[in-house]
Amino acid sequence: xxxxxxxxxxxxxxxxxxxxxxxxxWAGAIAxxxxxxxxxxxxxxxxxxxxxxxxxxxxxxxxxxxxxAQDKVHRAALAVGEDQDQLDIRELVVEGAPARELVTAGAxxxxxxxxxxxxxxxxxxxxxxxxxxxxxQATCPVAVWRGDRAHxxxxxxPILVGVDGSPGSDAAIGQSFELxxxxxxxxxxxxxxxxxxLLEWTQVADSWELLAQQEEQLLSERLSGWTxxxxxxxxxxxxxxxxxxxxxxxxxxxxxxxxxGSHGHNRLTGLLVGSTSQxxxxxxxxxxxxxxxxx
Numbered sequence: 141x142x143x144x145x146x147x148x149x150x151x152x153x154x155x156x157x158x159x160x161x162x163x164x165x166w167a168g169a170i171a172x173x174x175x176x177x178x179x180x181x182x183x184x185x186x187x188x189x190x191x192x193x194x195x196x197x198x199x200x201x202x203x204x205x206x207x208x209a210q211d212k213v214h215r216a217a218l219a220v221g222e223d224q225d226q227l228d229i230r231e232l233v234v235e236g237a238p239a240r241e242l243v244t245a246g247a248x249x250x251x252x253x254x255x256x257x258x259x260x261x262x263x264x265x266x267x268x269x270x271x272x273x274x275x276x277q278a279t280c281p282v283a284v285w286r287g288d289r290a291h292x293x294x295x296x297x298p299i300l301v302g303v304d305g306s307p308g309s310d311a312a313i314g315q316s317f318e319l320x321x322x323x324x325x326x327x328x329x330x331x332x333x334x335x336x337x338l339l340e341w342t343q344v345a346d347s348w349e350l351l352a353q354q355e356e357q358l359l360s361e362r363l364s365g366w367t368x369x370x371x372x373x374x375x376x377x378x379x380x381x382x383x384x385x386x387x388x389x390x391x392x393x394x395x396x397x398x399x400x401g402s403h404g405h406n407r408l409t410g411l412l413v414g415s416t417s418q419x420x421x422x423x424x425x426x427x428x429x430x431x432x433x434x435x
Contacts, residue, residue, distance in 0.1 A: 151179045152253045153242045156212035159255035162292035163285035167253040168220035169293045173322040177228040182209035186235040209233045239273035246278040256286045283429045298326040300395035307433035308401020316399040317370045326374040331359040332384040385419035399429045
């Protein structure tokens, strides 16, 4: 895996579904703007090494499963190539558990992309187990693609980023500005101030009016360095008294991508993605990019 995936690669998990092909086309457009190679990865379930009749049968099927996976990856590559004829597209098929292999690849990738669900019938409603595991376990930025499979390429609508003052949201701000600059679109920076988690990052004001002013100031401070670095990116600042997930989902209907921080590691659940990001991953109408606080 490491021979094809490096810190500049954008990696996409391919399972043959229409949603995965759409995710690959979206990722291909991003890779072309960032001048990064695109690695399409198919995973063949590895048979159990214990010698039983069932595992022997699985082993006998392995060549056919690998051939089928290679065909799916190649078809996805052809679809991406039709959109981006100058893009460096690489194809790879490995054996193992899909989520684990994709997470391993993501350890050295610029971005890891998975479709929300392998089940085309429910891809706009449910988040598949592989996508959820990848989003929770990967150490690189993870984009979970959701949206219109017939028109998956980036458009002219803005990139929406959630800003809460946490280290993870700082990483999200950086990713949103970089992508907006390369795509030539605006950024909408949304900050909400009713979540109890916000108190971990800010001092409590004496009144709601003062708190509102404090949150507007916090948003300006968090954006200041990035607006200086990317002066050509237009930014709309939104400070809203609302639960963060609800506000992000409301504004996501007018965005092409939602970028959010992971909120770190939860020791009780073992999850890297917080409740707001989980809500977005399950319900957003557009792709969701989850960023880690160490980026």
